[in-house]
Amino acid sequence: MLYRFRTAVRLAIAVLSTVATPVWAEAVASHVHEQGAHHAPALATIRATLAPDLPLKIGEAAILTLSLLNQEGKPVLLDELRLVHTEKLHLLIIDPSLNDYQHAHPAPGATPGSYTFAITPRQAGDYRVFIDLLPEASGRQEYAITSFRVAGPPGAPDLVVNNSTTVDGYRFTLQFAEPPRAGQPGRVRLSVAGADGQPFSQLQPVMGAFAHMVGFNLERSTVVHLHPLGREPETATERGGPHLDFMTDFAMPGYQKLFAQVQVDGRPVFAAFGVDVAPATAAPAAASAGHEHHHGHD
Ligand SMILES: [Cu+2]
Numbered sequence: 001m002l003y004r005f006r007t008a009v010r011l012a013i014a015v016l017s018t019v020a021t022p023v024w025a026e027a028v029a030s031h032v033h034e035q036g037a038h039h040a041p042a043l044a045t046i047r048a049t050l051a052p053d054l055p056l057k058i059g060e061a062a063i064l065t066l067s068l069l070n071q072e073g074k075p076v077l078l079d080e081l082r083l084v085h086t087e088k089l090h091l092l093i094i095d096p097s098l099n100d101y102q103h104a105h106p107a108p109g110a111t112p113g114s115y116t117f118a119i120t121p122r123q124a125g126d127y128r129v130f131i132d133l134l135p136e137a138s139g140r141q142e143y144a145i146t147s148f149r150v151a152g153p154p155g156a157p158d159l160v161v162n163n164s165t166t167v168d169g170y171r172f173t174l175q176f177a178e179p180p181r182a183g184q185p186g187r188v189r190l191s192v193a194g195a196d197g198q199p200f201s202q203l204q205p206v207m208g209a210f211a212h213m214v215g216f217n218l219e220r221s222t223v224v225h226l227h228p229l230g231r232e233p234e235t236a237t238e239r240g241g242p243h244l245d246f247m248t249d250f251a252m253p254g255y256q257k258l259f260a261q262v263q264v265d266g267r268p269v270f271a272a273f274g275v276d277v278a279p280a281t282a283a284p285a286a287a288s289a290g291h292e293h294h295h296g297h298d
Helices: none
Strands: 011-015 028-032 047-052 062-069 090-094 101-104 114-119 125-133 142-150 164-167 170-176 186-193 212-217 222-226 243-248 254-264 267-277
Touching: 047 125, 047 142, 062 142, 090 222, 101 114, 101 212, 101 254, 164 267, 170 254, 170 267, 222 243
Parallel strands: none
Antiparallel strands: 011 028, 011 222, 047 062, 062 114, 090 101, 090 125, 125 142, 164 170, 170 186, 186 243, 212 222, 212 254, 254 267
């Protein structure tokens, strides 16, 4: 089973277990590379911690300092990380209600291995931060995972399932080729229409792609980070849309929140979707049972 991918197209899934060990130690990542080869999950090699400059509150800007340490406890420097989609560090940040997704790119801080970024939280509770990075040493993408707390009671996820949404007058629609199923690669199309209802084909490049799709499951134990199939933009003047296709590979069944990030008129636009991922199919033995069907009621 081979899927054709462009080199720069990336799909990664991090999974961590719910046991009481430090989250970062449990982070594993699987990759789908350009030839569609599935690699065995690998432990994260980098440990991340976050420290805010002051107690975090809803609606108040704060500076967070991220510290990255390798397995020997040494600071991780920028030149030990490979550039991926125009940045070395992508922070995928999500609150407990799955409503406040933010994407940050920290800049080197005062000491080696420290990086700072600004954030204005829109929700309360324990935010989870997936740090998408590619160490030169391993040559493999991984996620370091950390968190920070915003004062106040956390919000509850609304569990709304929607395959379309309107943001700033733009209509975003998600169409799965087949209902998404855990552990099964699939395909999804993101379509964009303008305020006039017409297909919109003026998406600007953002971080080296016409769209970035980031998704979290309800427990925030997994993250998917997808980029459109096909040619990626090489100049700032190129435009994309109205349709962008992505390969998906959800590790876990259940509710998933997906955020598409695009750039329009020099501004980022985030479109949120709620998706139900079906459980993995039963073992092939079920198929060999032929045409027998079992019904749950008489
Ligand atoms: Cu991306």
